[in-house]
Amino acid sequence: MPGQCHFQASWLDIPDFKDWLQKVVRDARCIVCVKTISLKNQGITACKIHVKGQKHNKAMEDKRKTIPGFFSPRSTSETVTTIAQYSLPSSKPAEPSTSIGDASLMAPRPLVCGNQTLKAEILWALKCVDSHFSFHSCEHISDIFKQMFPGDPLAQTFSCGETKCRYICQFGIAPYFHGLLKESARADGDYVLLFDESLNKVKKNKQMDILLRLWHHDQVRSRYFTSKFIGHASAQDMLDHFNSAIEDLNHTGILQVSMDGPSVNW
Structure with missing residues (x-):
């Protein structure tokens, strides 16, 4: 009945809704667009109208392009591997080589892995938040880094423009720190x-x-x-x-x- 519609839990199982729909008291919320949808007059029709919107479809497409899984729980072996990749070089000085044809000097440098690039992009996103940079200021930053560090393979794979920086903050960093705050409230x-x-x-x-x-x-x-x-x-x-x-x-x-x-x- 118009004026008395409210959220139904069964809507969360609808394929077109399950990836973005969330219950907010009597109304619905799109977690991708960060928008509350009033159900009072139209009910589920309001959700169907929202899912067809141009802004919503673009936001969903951008979300699919975002690299997933960095903040998800990992197994112990995966965690050890990641820590090993990010560990700083040993402080022990290297022994000087007396051989001109030392094979260690001729060995090719390993390629930068995806996790290292993602770590750099997350650190940049954290810097933007901490220094109150606008997301628009990230446009073409990858091109600048490539020119600044032409010999660095990490700079060549770095890519964090306006849209990507926004989604790393909104769907990666924010939920991660929000979870830490909840755990701190429970523990303390x-x-x-x-x-x-x-x-x-x-x-x-x-x-x-x-x-x-x-x-x-x-x-x-x-x-x-x-x-x-x-x-x-x-x-x-x-x-x-x-x-x-x-x-x-x-x-x-x-x-x-x-x-x-x-x-x-x-």
Whole structure:
């Protein structure tokens, strides 16, 4: 019935939806476009319209081109191999060679493997985030590196333009650090939740930001946790979105829930 539609769990099994659809209280969310889809009036039809959109299809195509698997769990043997590849050279000085025709000097250098190139691209993406570079500033950066380091095989395979840098940050780095923050909250025990909601002038929706304040390595640290975009801002809607945001946390460790000022904390 129009005006009373809500998310159905069976939609997650639909082939056209399962790679991007996510439940957000009563509505749906596209994790690729980072957009909340209102289901109130159209229900599943709203999802069908979204999946046919040009912006969504381009985002899905870009996601398929992103190199997967770097942050996924690995077996012990794979981890040891990766660490060995990234280990620094030994500090022990090499013995001088007295032979002009030393075979070690004539041996070809090994080719750069894909993991080494990916590591360089991730380090560059982290630098962009840490220094507040725009993603657009990454355009043609690979061409610059090739000119700067013409003899380096790693520079020749490096490729991290605007779109790739954005997807490495959004689908690789962000989920990885978000998972570390959740594990830290579980391991360290007690923590404080902070939230506030205001109008997002770009999306024209109310945005609820949630932060964690926890004790970590002899320091009190406040860290951004997540955001929820709210189509309606009634008290029940705010409570539903708040509970949805913290459902993966250990609720027994919550010391305090804070918002705005001391007079409204509890």
